[in-house]
Amino acid sequence: MSKILEGIGISHSFGGLRAVDNADIHVEQGEIVGLIGPNGAGKTTLFNIVSGALQPTEGKIFFKDEDITGMKPHLICHKGMARTFQTTKLFTNLSAFDNVKLALMFGNPERKITRKDAEKEINQLFAVMGMLSDRNKPVKDMSLAMQKRLEIVRALATNPQLLLLDEVMSGLTPKELTQCMQLISQLRNRGITIFMIEHVMQAIMGVCDRIIVLHYGSKIAEGTPAEIVKDPTVNAVYLGK
Amino acid sequence: MLISTIFEKRKFAMTMIVLSIIILAVVPLFTPPYAIIYLITILMYVILTLSWTMFSGPTNYISLATAALFGVGVYASAVLNDVLPLFVVVIISGLLSFLLALSIGLLTLRLKGVYFILFTFGVTALIRNSIQWWETHITHTVGRHLVSPGNNAVYGYLVVIYALTLIFIFLLKNSSFGMALQGIGENEDAAEHMGIDVTRIKVIVFAISGIFMGMAGAVMATRWRYIDPNTAFNPLLSFLPVLMAIFGGTWLLGGPILGAVIFTVLQQYLITEYPYFYMLLMGLILVLVILFMPGGLLTLVLKLYIQLIILWAKTKWNWQVLTTRWKEQWRPQVAMRFAQWRLRWQWRLGRRR
Numbered sequence: 001m002s003k004i005l006e007g008i009g010i011s012h013s014f015g016g017l018r019a020v021d022n023a024d025i026h027v028e029q030g031e032i033v034g035l036i037g038p039n040g041a042g043k044t045t046l047f048n049i050v051s052g053a054l055q056p057t058e059g060k061i062f063f064k065d066e067d068i069t070g071m072k073p074h075l076i077c078h079k080g081m082a083r084t085f086q087t088t089k090l091f092t093n094l095s096a097f098d099n100v101k102l103a104l105m106f107g108n109p110e111r112k113i114t115r116k117d118a119e120k121e122i123n124q125l126f127a128v129m130g131m132l133s134d135r136n137k138p139v140k141d142m143s144l145a146m147q148k149r150l151e152i153v154r155a156l157a158t159n160p161q162l163l164l165l166d167e168v169m170s171g172l173t174p175k176e177l178t179q180c181m182q183l184i185s186q187l188r189n190r191g192i193t194i195f196m197i198e199h200v201m202q203a204i205m206g207v208c209d210r211i212i213v214l215h216y217g218s219k220i221a222e223g224t225p226a227e228i229v230k231d232p233t234v235n236a237v238y239l240g241k
Numbered sequence: 242m243l244i245s246t247i248f249e250k251r252k253f254a255m256t257m258i259v260l261s262i263i264i265l266a267v268v269p270l271f272t273p274p275y276a277i278i279y280l281i282t283i284l285m286y287v288i289l290t291l292s293w294t295m296f297s298g299p300t301n302y303i304s305l306a307t308a309a310l311f312g313v314g315v316y317a318s319a320v321l322n323d324v325l326p327l328f329v330v331v332i333i334s335g336l337l338s339f340l341l342a343l344s345i346g347l348l349t350l351r352l353k354g355v356y357f358i359l360f361t362f363g364v365t366a367l368i369r370n371s372i373q374w375w376e377t378h379i380t381h382t383v384g385r386h387l388v389s390p391g392n393n394a395v396y397g398y399l400v401v402i403y404a405l406t407l408i409f410i411f412l413l414k415n416s417s418f419g420m421a422l423q424g425i426g427e428n429e430d431a432a433e434h435m436g437i438d439v440t441r442i443k444v445i446v447f448a449i450s451g452i453f454m455g456m457a458g459a460v461m462a463t464r465w466r467y468i469d470p471n472t473a474f475n476p477l478l479s480f481l482p483v484l485m486a487i488f489g490g491t492w493l494l495g496g497p498i499l500g501a502v503i504f505t506v507l508q509q510y511l512i513t514e515y516p517y518f519y520m521l522l523m524g525l526i527l528v529l530v531i532l533f534m535p536g537g538l539l540t541l542v543l544k545l546y547i548q549l550i551i552l553w554a555k556t557k558w559n560w561q562v563l564t565t566r567w568k569e570q571w572r573p574q575v576a577m578r579f580a581q582w583r584l585r586w587q588w589r590l591g592r593r594r
Contacts, residue, residue: 051434052434053430053433053434072433072438073433073434074433074434074435074436074437074438074439077434077435077436078436082434082435083434085430085431089428089430089431090427090428090431091423091424091427091428091431091432092427092428093423093427094423094424094427098420101420102417102420102421102424102432102435102437103435103436105417105420105421106417106421106435106436106437107435107436108436109436154435155435157435158435158436
């Protein structure tokens, strides 16, 4: 296995606050990696740095062995990294179909996609996520669970190798949760590497191969779910016992 | 959704565009000369509002650089007026405004939010005052005179620019670029993260919107015959297109046109009829429109249109109900009554015999 994503000594400060402090992370090809930590630990900041929305104050990020530090988000997206947002950021006045269409048209710049092919591909993506019948709904009429799923569809339309999921499972009902977990394993079977932030422990323990724990911006533990559950510092800081 | 699906159909938009251009081209044949002057003013505002909406409508970046882009066209036209034919001057003015808009875009469109508004307003003031300073201190002549090709020629040029603007907006709306612009307006972060080069698209569309403003400026300069920095870079020209677009509705092609036309007509009427209360009445109307029609005048038109459709459907349905009732209930009854009546009469007649 090769490293698809590697961050060496990433730091980021908002003024005097060090949101991410010298964190080393790596994600192997084909893995599902979870990122957990208490509120304000710098998880989303780390995601923003990796996806290019923020620039790290220090440190370097490599994606597929290529330095992407300080690169613009759309270029990083073209290289094969897609993300979802903690608070859904959809184009609320467009239909679900148009949301995905935009991602398909602009996420794959090297491909020329005709109208017909685009429609076929988008329908396929909706079918994978089980929301084919909702594709013409305006986004503002959708429930939160559907909006989160639509964000995943939109991210998938850019044809990513690495998918960053920022709390896709929070606020879901138990039934939706199991569906979402199945979905994530399905995505892995399609060859997509997944790096996810999550607070729902049931989900993260069930689905992840490896977990990274952040606290006050620095990495305090890393390992398989079984190791993390036993780790004394993680228990003290986050899980509680 | 229903409203937009009716009106954003391409064929409808295309026929309306072609129709409006044909009407504008034919109108001067049947109108007195004063009407042409009136139409020139209206067309100028329509072009400015349309080209403002082209960029600011979908992206929600309020640009106050309209006066600067327009004024650059005006001044280029004034300088080149006796050197080159008007046709060439118009093209050069368009290019100059394009370059100005391009540099404004490159400087500020990396920023988000309110900075863009302030910067564009600042640029307008800066250019106006620089030219004024140049004229008072270096050339010692404030203002310039131009040779006009006549009102009909000016009108013709404006109709052509209007047509170009509309065609460009139509193509933009139906391209992936237009969709990306809308995405940027809805959520710029998300647009960026799904592979849209937001800065490039914003700068390009903003720069192109400058072309039409500059061309309109070049033509209007010849209409006014005398210009100085205060008429060319009049700050009102920055604010009026914004007001007109909001007045008419920014979300469809027809909105800005409707807004600009009605706003200008209203303005001219109020200026001539109530010169002392003009601004007061204008302000009152604007407040009322924004309070009660947040989507602009066009929403009112669309609502009326929908009501008409509903009314039409209702009458059609009622008619169907009436005809079926007639066939199934009333006609048999009537037929039966008629038969009874005939029998009775036959019986009576028979008895009489």
